[in-house]
Amino acid sequence: MALGELLQRLTRFDRYLILCLSLLVGVSFLLPFGRQAGARLIVEADNRTVFSAPLDTPRQFAVEGPLGMTRMEVRNGAVRVLHSPCPQKICIGLGEARRAGDLLACVPNRIVVRIEGDVEGAAYDLLSR
Amino acid sequence: MFNRPLIPILLILLVALLFWLRQPAGESMVSRTALVMGTLVEIKAYGEDRAQLEETIDTAFNEMVRLEQLFSSHLPESEISRLSAATGSFAVSRETAVLLELGIEMARLSDGAFDLGLGRLKDLWDIGGENPQIPGEQSLRRALHGAGPAALQLEGLQVRKQAPDLHIDLGGIAKGYIIDRAAELLLQAGVSSAAVNAGGDIRLLGDRQGQDWRIGIQHPRESDATMATLNLRNRAVVTSGDYERFFVRDGIRYHHLFDPQNGRPARGCQSVTVVAADAASADALATAAFVLGPRAGLDLLEQLPDVEGLLVTADGRRLATAGIESALEWH
Structure with missing residues (x-):
């Protein structure tokens, strides 16, 4: 037919x-x-989730690790480390995390920040550095 | 029924819709992070059984911690620390022997640009530590005593050092080996789509839900930017750069990738990215190519089978091996 x-x-x-x-x-x-990428930040201290917040709301917060308080800031849809008690301050030098899958970490203070969201919106899945 | 074709058409649309809706329910992704080897390790795995994925990732992390305790030169009781302290022949575990054998082979392939015997040199510079310093010529010579491609002899599980005071440092290869082992455990547990990422050293298993994994490559001079994307599946990707650990004195950048010929930071490149079948080889080759510099480094990567790479020269030029073009997007 x-x-x-x-x-x-x-x-x-x-x-x-x-x-x-x-x-x-x-x-x-x-x-x-x-879908919107990078919707939420998750903070882990010593492998336990201790804080979670949307990335679109500006705020400052602090998380305690074995060396002391690590202070972070959410601004313009990104999170960065403002102050850290670690000796080398490498975590501050890492800059911002804003895309789904992005990670920040302060290894000496055992703090990890990751962005969760739909990775389809991100430019890459993993970063080789 | 076909006299009025509305019903078959609606059925076709319904089947298409059901097929599409079925896709996301089939597989779930589990992503977990942990601090291992002094770096942030992330494992992402896709599969149908979420609980099994969680359990498998736990097993992989436990294996990484176990191997770190074997290979770390910072832990006094590790096998590598005891090998460094040994003055005569020393028996190692099978895993350490396998890793040392690969390291010796990489040293040979790179004419000594990759060196397992730089432990005392790294301690001397203390880059990334609390008291980084620029050592004098005599101190550098002393720290390099006994290092070189012939620094270690391996017979079965017996290791003999060329110089009794040689300190072994597996920093340029152990991380790759450990993420390879984690990937093997995932594969043995039936996971066919996963990524193990240890601070930017990456081992990929399979693809990402039928598509290539998109690997962003860090720009060596812009911390918030990538310089390229590689579209890959079932590969390992490791980048070595002078921006990872360094200090600046009098306007000069002193970084952690040392030339074993003079004990000073290698000056030919800003970064080298290597793509290989396994992360241990990619890790060692990224360091070796960085130390060799742009021309010899790229030649080394070109001559090895199943190995590709990208390189940024000290003056910012971008080079790539011929075989990587189809997977590469420059930014």
Whole structure:
């Protein structure tokens, strides 16, 4: 049966229904690619989650590790270490974490910050450095 | 039924929708981090059984901690510390022997640019430590005594050092070996899609849900930027750069990648990224190519089978091996 012949047998209502459902299926395929990346930060101290917050709300907070308090700041959709009691301050030099999958860590003070969200929005899955 | 084709068309749409909705339910991703080997290690694994993934990742982390206690030169009771302290022939475990054998082979392939015997040199500079310093010529010569491609002889599990006071440092290879072991454990447990990332040294298992893993490569001079993306599956990626651990004195950057010929930081490159089948080889080759400099470093990577790489020269030029072009996007 030719396609043209098939279509001629459809009523106007049928065609509208098929069009609407096709659009619905099409949109459902595209939905996951439009999700927001990097929605939340998770802070772990000594391998335990101690703090979690959305990345879109500016704030400062501090987390205690074995060396003392590590102070962090959330601003402009990113988190960074402001102050750390560790000797080398490498964690401050790491800069900002803003994309899903980004990680910050203060190894001497045993603090880890990671960004959780949908990785489809991120430019990469893992960073080699 | 086909006289009015609405129903078959609706059925086709329904099947398409159900097929799509089934996809995310099939696999879940578990991501866990832990501090091991003085660095942040992240394991991401995909699979259908979330509880089993969690358990397998725990096993992998435990294995990494066990191997760290074997290979660390900072732990006085580790096998490597006891080998450094030994004055005669010393028996090591099978795992240490395998790693030393690979290290000796890398030293040979790189004409000594990769060196397992730089323990005293690294202690002397103390880069990344509390008292970094620029040693004098005599101190450097003393620290390099006994180092070189022939520094260690391995016969079975027996190791003999060329000089009794030689201190072994596996910093340029052990991290890669340990993440390889973690990846092997994941694979043995039936995980076919995973990534083990130890502070930027990465071992990939399979793909990421049917797609390549996208590996961002750190820009050596812009801490918040990447310079390239590599699209890879089932590979290891390791980057060595002069920005990882360093101090600056009188405008000169002193970093942790030393040239064994003179005991000073190698000056030819800003960073080297190596892609190989295993992370231990990639780790050692990234250090070796960095020390050799752009021309000899790239030649080394080109001549080895199944090895590719990117290199940023000291003046900022970007070079790549021919075989990596299809996986590479420069930024």
